[in-house]
Amino acid sequence: MTTKAYGALAADKPLESMDIERRTPGRHDVQIDIAYCGVCHSDLHTVRSEWAGTLYPCVPGHEIVGQVSAVGSNVKRFKLGDTVGVGCLVDSCQHCPSCAEGLEQYCENAFVATYNSRTPDAPGHTLGGYSQRIVVSDKFVLKIRHPQEQLAAVAPLLCAGITTYSPLRHWQAGPGKKVGIVGIGGLGHMGVKIAHAMGAHTVAFTTSESKRRDALDLGADEVVVSRDADEMARQAGTFDIILDTVAASHDLDAYTRLLKRDGTLVLVGVPEHAHPSPSVGNLIFRRTAIAGSMIGGLAETQEMLDFCAEKNIVADIEMIPVQDIDKAYERMLKSDVKYRFVIDNASLLG
Ligand SMILES: [Zn+2]
Numbered sequence: 001m002t003t004k005a006y007g008a009l010a011a012d013k014p015l016e017s018m019d020i021e022r023r024t025p026g027r028h029d030v031q032i033d034i035a036y037c038g039v040c041h042s043d044l045h046t047v048r049s050e051w052a053g054t055l056y057p058c059v060p061g062h063e064i065v066g067q068v069s070a071v072g073s074n075v076k077r078f079k080l081g082d083t084v085g086v087g088c089l090v091d092s093c094q095h096c097p098s099c100a101e102g103l104e105q106y107c108e109n110a111f112v113a114t115y116n117s118r119t120p121d122a123p124g125h126t127l128g129g130y131s132q133r134i135v136v137s138d139k140f141v142l143k144i145r146h147p148q149e150q151l152a153a154v155a156p157l158l159c160a161g162i163t164t165y166s167p168l169r170h171w172q173a174g175p176g177k178k179v180g181i182v183g184i185g186g187l188g189h190m191g192v193k194i195a196h197a198m199g200a201h202t203v204a205f206t207t208s209e210s211k212r213r214d215a216l217d218l219g220a221d222e223v224v225v226s227r228d229a230d231e232m233a234r235q236a237g238t239f240d241i242i243l244d245t246v247a248a249s250h251d252l253d254a255y256t257r258l259l260k261r262d263g264t265l266v267l268v269g270v271p272e273h274a275h276p277s278p279s280v281g282n283l284i285f286r287r288t289a290i291a292g293s294m295i296g297g298l299a300e301t302q303e304m305l306d307f308c309a310e311k312n313i314v315a316d317i318e319m320i321p322v323q324d325i326d327k328a329y330e331r332m333l334k335s336d337v338k339y340r341f342v343i344d345n346a347s348l349l350g
């Protein structure tokens with residue numbers, strides 16, 4: 001089916017309106033009319049081919065929410081009109097050990113990403129949520145239980161939400177634990193809300209004094225300005241988990257120093273230029289670890305959506321028409337957004 005979309009024809013071209021084809025739903029497929037799509041940093045990196053290997057035309061977007069508009073004959077979990085979401089994955093091999101454990105994001109045969117992955121569908125690679133509709137295998141579709149009026153602000157949970165929720169769960173954030181969140185942007189603001197809702201003592205780290213009030217409003221119990229050496233020194237050896245959302249190259253020792261014995265620094269951003277090599281001493285003397293984590297599997301993403309619905313957690317967003325996407329990317333690069341842009345997909349018809 002011909003579908004309106006917004007994408008780029010080359011790395012150096014602005015995004016523009018285009019028509020794409022979506023497959024006719026197969027027996028296990030769900031067709032979704034997209035209401036809103038969040039804007040992730042990965043969209044910008046991919047559309048501008050900053051990570052290399054971008055396939056054009058490129059239609060980004062992997063924070064998708066909308067309504068079911070058709071289902072295949074074998075689809076049992078969804079019906080017409082259901083409010084659903086699609087995140088970063090639309091398929092995986094379904095038989096490797098990671099897939100068997102519901103950890104499709106670590107599929108050993110490479111998962112199919114929502115955009116820029118090879119697929120038999122036209123034009124040979126997946127096209128994302130900056131579009132009117134998408135057709136996805138039912139296993140990769142998520143139920144949304146938030147009230148309708150929150151739907152736009154739910155979209156960022158599908159990437160920013162699960163990217164922070166999954167490591168907080170894995171390393172057991174909760175009551176009695178002290179959790180640090182480094183960087184208060186699209187990911188970090190979700191991390192603060194989720195860690196707080198899990199019952200952890202939540203400390204936000206920011207480089208700017210101006211974000212102190214904002215971080216407290218998001219639910220942080222304490223805020224530390226990371227450029228202030230005295231403030232940092234007072235936190236030494238006290239953290240169970242520090243979730244570092246900053247993708248720019250920086251000194252990791254500043255944070256491993258703050259871990260208690262057996263504490264973990266978890267990285268979720270991939271820096272363009274490597275971080276300076278961390279001090280092994282900080283790791284050995286208190287048996288601390290530096291770890292990484294990537295999005296989440298389908299079961300955990302559903303668990304996160306249900307947790308956020310129950311705790312009334314959504315992202316803080318600024319809604320834009322799709323025609324403003326290049327302006328939004330420029331503002332994102334300057335961290336000039338609180339805290340996530342979300343596209344109103346009705347604007348595709350404008
Ligand atoms: Zn993303």
Ligand SMILES: [Zn+2]
Nearest residue numbers: 093096099107
């Ligand atoms: Zn697999």
